[in-house]
Amino acid sequence: MAVFTPVSDDQARAFVGGYPAAGEFVSLHAIAEGVENTNYRLETTSGRFVLTLFEGRTDAASLPFCLGLTDHLGAAGYPAARPLRDRNGQWIGELNGRPAAVVEWLSGAWLREPSPDEVARAGAALARFHLSARRFAGRRANPVGPLVWKVLLDRSASGAATAEDRQLVADCRQALERIGDPFTDDLPSGAIHADYFPDNVLFEGGQVSGVIDVYFGCDGPFAYDLAIALTAWGFDGEGHEIPGAVEAFRRGYESVRLLTWTEEKALPLLGEAAALRFTLTRLHDRIFHDPTKLVTPKDPAAFFRRTAYWRVTEAA
Numbered sequence: 248m249a250v251f252t253p254v255s256d257d258q259a260r261a262f263v264g265g266y267p268a269a270g271e272f273v274s275l276h277a278i279a280e281g282v283e284n285t286n287y288r289l290e291t292t293s294g295r296f297v298l299t300l301f302e303g304r305t306d307a308a309s310l311p312f313c314l315g316l317t318d319h320l321g322a323a324g325y326p327a328a329r330p331l332r333d334r335n336g337q338w339i340g341e342l343n344g345r346p347a348a349v350v351e352w353l354s355g356a357w358l359r360e361p362s363p364d365e366v367a368r369a370g371a372a373l374a375r376f377h378l379s380a381r382r383f384a385g386r387r388a389n390p391v392g393p394l395v396w397k398v399l400l401d402r403s404a405s406g407a408a409t410a411e412d413r414q415l416v417a418d419c420r421q422a423l424e425r426i427g428d429p430f431t432d433d434l435p436s437g438a439i440h441a442d443y444f445p446d447n448v449l450f451e452g453g454q455v456s457g458v459i460d461v462y463f464g465c466d467g468p469f470a471y472d473l474a475i476a477l478t479a480w481g482f483d484g485e486g487h488e489i490p491g492a493v494e495a496f497r498r499g500y501e502s503v504r505l506l507t508w509t510e511e512k513a514l515p516l517l518g519e520a521a522a523l524r525f526t527l528t529r530l531h532d533r534i535f536h537d538p539t540k541l542v543t544p545k546d547p548a549a550f551f552r553r554t555a556y557w558r559v560t561e562a563a
């Protein structure tokens with residue numbers, strides 16, 4: 248479960264006291280999902296919120312971009328969780344040595360087996376994210392871009408102890424050499440989510456009710472964001488294609504924003520890059536997993552399997 252940094256009721260009460268819009272502390276419940284940050288469901292006299300403590304990969308310097316982006320999206324009517332401001336007008340405070348924030352609670356739940364229509368709605372919501380963020384002025388380089396892929400791979404190579412991990416390191420190295428840097432200048436770019444997985448899209452009554460976890464958000468090609476999402480939504484937990492899901496997501500996306508010819512041409516390589524990117528973070532996290540933390544590492548091989556789909560698509 249994703250509690251890397253425990254918080255007591257008294258600590259939460261004191262912290263929440265600094266956010267006038269949050270009301271008074273009532274209770275705190277650890278949220279079992281997620282692998283990156285510590286999340287608590289916070290009940291107060293004003294309602295329900297999320298208390299997040301930002302851990303390793305989400306550095307404090309990136310938070311003004313991430314929280315600024317969700318605030319911008321929320322203000323534009325997009326279902327993103329806006330952060331609350333403290334007494335000094337700041338979004339970010341410090342709790343137990345970690346940067347921390349209180350954000351709106353969004354209703355709904357993520358879908359383990361979305362129907363093709365729901366997948367298409369998720370696709371449309373990603374395109375709306377891209378369009379709604381067009382005027383957002385913040386800038387952030389991709390924290391897990393091509394240079395970092397190489398760092399993750401080299402670190403994984405140095406720590407891989409099992410035959411399976413060593414094989415995956417070798418496979419990833421080959422893929423990395425093939426892919427190089429796929430982010431060419433002619434791809435339309437802007438603020439992207441960069442982690443648009445099913446567990447980051449909440450649904451209520453068949454409609455998208457919330458898009459959460461914008462902490463990998465950064466500047467990047469829209470088509471790469473789409474490629475990440477297709478790679479996440481189009482395949483099952485084992486990495487096998489879900490018939491029709493890639494098409495449904497793309498149909499939904501293009502019902503809001505049409506791809507350019509350049510994007511269309513780049514999509515298979517970007518898809519392979521997306522599959523590699525998540526294989527590498529998962530592989531790295533599995534190898535360097537701290538067994539004292541209550542987090543179950545995700546399977547990297549299921550993501551590497553997706554590279555084959557994109558290579559076949561590219562060759563077609």
Ligand SMILES: Nc1ncnc2c1ncn2[C@@H]1O[C@H](COP(=O)(O)OP(=O)(O)OP(=O)(O)O)[C@@H](O)[C@H]1O
Nearest residue numbers: 278280281282283284286297328351352353459460
């Ligand atoms: N604003 C919100 N409204 C409602 N629920 C939320 C909100 N933010 C987070 N959650 C809940 O907390 C869980 C974990 O949050 P989140 O995905 O941000 O964590 P993470 O550790 O960054 O996860 P990930 O592994 O996807 O990077 C979500 O699956 C969801 O159930």
Ligand SMILES: N[C@@H](CCO)C(=O)O
Nearest residue numbers: 283442444525529545
């Ligand atoms: N969505 C990521 C984890 C959080 O970034 C994955 O499934 O590997």
